[in-house]
Amino acid sequence: MSTKFDFTNAVSDQREAKDGWCKGGYTCVCSRCHKSYFGDKRSWSCADCAYEGSNEPASYECKHVWYDPTGTGSNIFCRHCAEPAPASFYPGFTSSEPPLVLSVAEDAVIAERRRQVEVEGFDDRHDDAAKSNAMALAAAVYAIPDHYRYLDCEGFGGGRGSIRRMLWPWDDGWFKPGDRRRELVKAAALIIAEIEAIDRAKK
Incomplete structure (x- = not known):
């Protein structure tokens, strides 16, 4: 197999x-x-x-x-x-x-995960030092359609401000939106990074 x-x-x-x-x-x-x-x-x-x-x-x-x-x-x-x-x-x-x-989509996600590690320098040590669920939260922001990201989150326990501002775990300069497909590829790669960090923590 x-x-x-x-x-x-x-x-x-x-x-x-x-x-x-x-x-x-x-x-x-x-x-x-x-x-x-x-x-x-x-x-x-x-x-x-x-x-x-x-x-x-x-x-x-x-x-x-x-x-x-x-x-x-x-x-x-x-x-x-x-x-x-x-x-x-x-x-x-x-x-x-x-x-x-x-599929072409799966290959794009793998390539993005490698880019995050090799180009951005987000290796295992970097990811393990990130706060809990940081990569999952970043993935959520990329996965949410753009017009939902900037809804006022007042009343949802997060105080005033957009959903993006409430969820995004890093400095604003690291948020790099693109076309819809590119954003979803980033989201999927970040989810993989979060899962890998969880797996390493169990060892």
Whole structure:
């Protein structure tokens, strides 16, 4: 059964393409050392292994995560090794256990979560230091449609002021609204961050 890949420790590299390595923004698994990395979707080696000069991939069975970039079900391939999906993934196939295919929306949320960590610097240490439910509250603000964010919250136990001002956990400068899809992608990624923090706290 295909499972979602844990890309928590994936690393980026900007070296030029060589021997199975090519830079890019996709989460992949190296067929030599089995570590996760960010690279081109067609690459099969991390940069370190490629530049060490080993041309023979280690024995490795990819834990496929299938991706449908068009959302049409006509061109499904593995997010890690770029292997085309088998015929059983296409319309007309009946199975009691449907395959896992990342939609365009799911892929956008994963990419946003990585951006929050790699670009904004909101790593595990940062998130663990945040006040309780801060990321969930921020997600709620992004998830609420814009015209509701600025309703007066008087009478709801929050005093005068907008719902956004009542819920937003950080300085106003960190609130960066966009188009509706972008806001929902941010909300979903922040929810993932909150869940990850809860899971770490249980360890």
